[in-house]
Amino acid sequence: MSAAASERRSEPFLPEINTNRRRCAQLRRKPEKRSDKSAQILSKEEVALFRHSVKQNICVQMLQEGFHRSFSEVFLLLRADEEGRDLRRQAPLEQQQDKLETMRIHLSQAEQAERTGSWLVVCEQRLFLGQYFSALGDVWLSLHFYHSCVDRQPGGSRPVAEARACMAKLYLQRGELEQAKQQAELCIQQAEAGGWMDSAGRPLRLRxxxxxxxxxSRLADAPLxxxxxxxxxxxxxxGYSMAIESEDKQLExxxxxxxxxxxxxxGDLDRAKQFINTSMQIFGTLGNADGLGRxxxxxxxxxxxxxxxxxTVDCLERFADISSSNxxxxxxxxxxxxxxxxYYKRRQYQRASEFFLQSYEVACSLQNVDLLQRAQVWVSSARAQTVIKKxxxxxxxxxxxxxxxxxAWKQTRPLQEVGRDGTDKTAAVWYQLTDT
Structure with a gap:
C-alpha cells in the first residue's frame, strides 16, 4: 500500500505549464516560416530585370518615369547603331549597359530641365554625353550629342561654344576639314562675345x-x-595668324x-630663312631640342x-650635336x-663613308630596320666609289x-677585309680606301 501511495505521489499534481508554453511558441513560429518563404518570392519588376534585355529594361524605365522624348531618342539611336554596325565594327549598343544607362540618366535630366525652360542645363547634359562618347571612341554618338547641344541654343552659350570646339576637333580627325573649319570659326565668334572657358578651365577662344x-595646315596639304x-x-x-593669336609658343x-x-x-630662300630663324628662336627659348634640330x-x-x-655642313653638325646631347x-x-x-656629293667618299657608318651604328642601337638598311646602302656605295676612283x-x-x-688586286680581292677606318687590312691590297 505504501508502494502504491509513493507511485501516486510521483505523478505531478498540476498539469505541466512549460509544455503548453513550448507548444504556443511553436505555433507562433510557424507563421514566421511562411513569411521567410514569401520574402524569397521576387516582384514582377525584379523578374523583368532577368527576363528582358538591357535595351528593353532601359526603355521601359524611361517610359515609366515619363521621359517619352528621351525614350524616342534612345530608340532611334539604337536603330541607327543597328544599321551602321558593319561599318563601325563594334559591339551592339543595345548590349552595352553602361552606355545605355548613362544615356538614360542624362537624357532624362535634360528632358526634365527642358520642361522647366532651363536650357543651360539641357546643353550641359548633352555636352557631357558628347564628351563621354568621344572618350570611348564612339564618334558618331559624340557628334550626335554635340549637334543636339548646339541645336538647343543656336544663339550661343558656354556649353554650346565648347560643343563647337569639340566638333571641330572630331571633324578634323575624320578629315572633314570644311566642317571642322566652320565649327571652329563659330566657336571663336561665340567665345569672343562671351569670354567663356571650357570644362578644363582653358579659354575657348584660344582652344x-x-x-x-x-x-x-591640313588644308594646305593638297595644294602643296x-x-x-x-x-x-x-x-x-x-594658320600662322591663328597660331600667334592662340598664345601658344610651341604652336607658333x-x-x-x-x-x-x-x-x-x-624658291623664295630669303623668306624661308626668315621664318626658319623665327622658329629657331622660339624653340631655343622653349628648350625644345627636337624642334631646334629640325x-x-x-x-x-x-x-x-x-x-x-x-x-650647310655647319648647320648639320649643330643638328648632330643637339641630337647627341639630348x-x-x-x-x-x-x-x-x-x-x-x-660629302658624297662633293666626291669626298672616305669622309662620307665615315658618317654613313656612324649612322649605321646608331640605327643598329635603335633596331630601326628601315634606317639601318638605308645606311647600309650608303656605306656600300661610298666605299665602292672610293675603290673605283683608284x-x-x-x-x-x-x-x-x-x-x-x-x-694583284684581282688576286687578293676575295681575301680582303675592310676595317672600320675604311682601309684594307690584307697585306697584298693595292687599293686603299682613302681619297687622293
Missing part, C-alpha cells in the same frame, strides 16, 4: 584657334602636293617652321640650295646621313705598274 591652325605654292602659302599664313614655332619649308619649296636641318637645306657648302638617337642617325650625303685611274693609265696593281 578654337589652336584647332583652326591645324585645320589650315599639287605644287600650288601660292594657295598653300595663303592657307599657311592664315611649328607654324613658322612650316612656312619656312614651304617658302623653300617655292630647324637646323631645314636651314642646312636652304644653305645647300644657295650652294653654301660650309654653312639623346635624340633617331635624329642623330638622320644628321649623320645628311652629313654623309653632303681602280679607274689605273685602267686609264695602263702603265706596267698600274697593270700589276690591277692583277
Amino acid at each position: 578654337a584657334r589652336q584647332t583652326l591652325w591645324r585645320i589650315y 602636293d599639287a605644287k600650288d605654292y601660292d594657295e598653300a602659302l595663303t592657307l599657311l599664313h592664315e 614655332g611649328d607654324a613658322s617652321y612650316q612656312l619656312g619649308l614651304t617658302y623653300h619649296s617655292a 630647324c637646323y636641318k631645314a636651314m642646312a637645306k636652304i644653305m645647300e640650295s644657295e650652294e653654301n657648302v660650309d654653312e 639623346g635624340l638617337q633617331h635624329n642623330l642617325a638622320d644628321a649623320y646621313l645628311c652629313l654623309g650625303n653632303i 681602280y679607274s685611274a689605273d685602267v686609264v693609265s695602263a702603265t706596267e705598274a698600274a697593270l700589276r696593281r690591277l692583277l
Whole structure:
C-alpha cells in the first residue's frame, strides 16, 4: 500500500505549464516560416530585370518615369547603331549597359530641365554625353550629342561654344576639314562675345584657334602636293595668324617652321630663312631640342640650295650635336646621313663613308630596320666609289705598274677585309680606301 501511495505521489499534481508554453511558441513560429518563404518570392519588376534585355529594361524605365522624348531618342539611336554596325565594327549598343544607362540618366535630366525652360542645363547634359562618347571612341554618338547641344541654343552659350570646339576637333580627325573649319570659326565668334572657358578651365577662344591652325595646315596639304605654292602659302599664313593669336609658343614655332619649308619649296630662300630663324628662336627659348634640330636641318637645306657648302655642313653638325646631347638617337642617325650625303656629293667618299657608318651604328642601337638598311646602302656605295676612283685611274693609265696593281688586286680581292677606318687590312691590297 505504501508502494502504491509513493507511485501516486510521483505523478505531478498540476498539469505541466512549460509544455503548453513550448507548444504556443511553436505555433507562433510557424507563421514566421511562411513569411521567410514569401520574402524569397521576387516582384514582377525584379523578374523583368532577368527576363528582358538591357535595351528593353532601359526603355521601359524611361517610359515609366515619363521621359517619352528621351525614350524616342534612345530608340532611334539604337536603330541607327543597328544599321551602321558593319561599318563601325563594334559591339551592339543595345548590349552595352553602361552606355545605355548613362544615356538614360542624362537624357532624362535634360528632358526634365527642358520642361522647366532651363536650357543651360539641357546643353550641359548633352555636352557631357558628347564628351563621354568621344572618350570611348564612339564618334558618331559624340557628334550626335554635340549637334543636339548646339541645336538647343543656336544663339550661343558656354556649353554650346565648347560643343563647337569639340566638333571641330572630331571633324578634323575624320578629315572633314570644311566642317571642322566652320565649327571652329563659330566657336571663336561665340567665345569672343562671351569670354567663356571650357570644362578644363582653358579659354575657348584660344582652344578654337589652336584647332583652326591645324585645320589650315591640313588644308594646305593638297595644294602643296599639287605644287600650288601660292594657295598653300595663303592657307599657311592664315594658320600662322591663328597660331600667334592662340598664345601658344610651341604652336607658333611649328607654324613658322612650316612656312619656312614651304617658302623653300617655292624658291623664295630669303623668306624661308626668315621664318626658319623665327622658329629657331622660339624653340631655343622653349628648350625644345627636337624642334631646334629640325630647324637646323631645314636651314642646312636652304644653305645647300644657295650652294653654301660650309654653312650647310655647319648647320648639320649643330643638328648632330643637339641630337647627341639630348639623346635624340633617331635624329642623330638622320644628321649623320645628311652629313654623309653632303660629302658624297662633293666626291669626298672616305669622309662620307665615315658618317654613313656612324649612322649605321646608331640605327643598329635603335633596331630601326628601315634606317639601318638605308645606311647600309650608303656605306656600300661610298666605299665602292672610293675603290673605283683608284681602280679607274689605273685602267686609264695602263702603265706596267698600274697593270700589276690591277692583277694583284684581282688576286687578293676575295681575301680582303675592310676595317672600320675604311682601309684594307690584307697585306697584298693595292687599293686603299682613302681619297687622293
